[in-house]
Amino acid sequence: MSLRTLDINGRKVSVLEDGAGEPTLYLHGFADVHAVTEGWMPFHEKLMESCRLFAPAHPGCAASDEIEYLESAEDLVFHYLEVIDALGLDRFHLVGTCVGGWVAAELAARHPEKIRRLALIDASGLFVSGAPIGDIFMMSHPVRGTDYSELRAMLFESDRTPVGHELFPDGRAENIDDELRRYQMIRFTNRFGFSPPYFYNRSLRSRLHRIAAPTLVVWGEADQMVPVAHGEAYSAGIPGSNGVELVKGAGHSPQAEAPETTAALVADFLRG
Secondary structure, three states: OEEEEEEEOOEEEEEEEEEOOEEEEEEOOOOOEOOOEOOOOHHHHHHOOOEEEEEEOOOOOOOOOOOOOOOOHHHHHHHHHHHHHHHOOOOEEEEEEOHHHHHHHHHHHHOHHHEEEEEEEOOOEOOOOOOOOOOHHHHOOOEOOOEOHHHHHHHOOOOOOHHHHHHOOOOOOOOHHHHHHHHHHHHHHHHHHOOOOOOEOOOHHHHHHHOOOOEEEEEEOOOOOOOHHHHHHHHHHOOOEEEEEEEOOOOOOHHHHOHHHHHHHHHHHHOO
């Protein structure tokens, strides 16, 4: 595993990099690298068997500096364009989950010439009537100060999912760095996702037709945060998508709950 720090206009961006093959940019979500763990998870290890994986930490997450002016997905798009330039990426595969999937879709709609193949995993970012995105900020407050069952129920198939207890345990984490990473991820998303519009850009849905890359849409069958209807909307709006691949036994975080199944779907797709 290689961890390096980019200097972009005076701010630090922490990037994990490993694997061999075609360059693939990975934008993380909540139950993910940089958000709950320092290094790769089984999903990433499986995926990088067939590609060169670049995983930057979002602004303010892990060891990446915050961006003072961060207020919208547009700000994140410009940030990641600079990250892409600093990494020396020309055309590359793009994979994103949760808020990382939202940013990935925004990037692919604005700069279709850069993206070879796009994979969206339980991505937020769209407004879908009748299928609101769950309030992650309310659920991030523990019940009675120690109980994170409501947060686990939103991020996983249920609050009893073993990996959910591992990544989001009740009480305080034994490792203070893990506790800090979870806090940083919530703080980061609060910068652009808390006030209305909540976790979506209403304009994005009308721009999905601009995405030229073949696109894979993967969704946890029991997602309680971003309903499957959002995956269906992404697939319907992107010309290169052929429907939604549902992952059984998973909620909002199939990369953590069903890592081998999810990685196999993504790796097979990226190989074409």
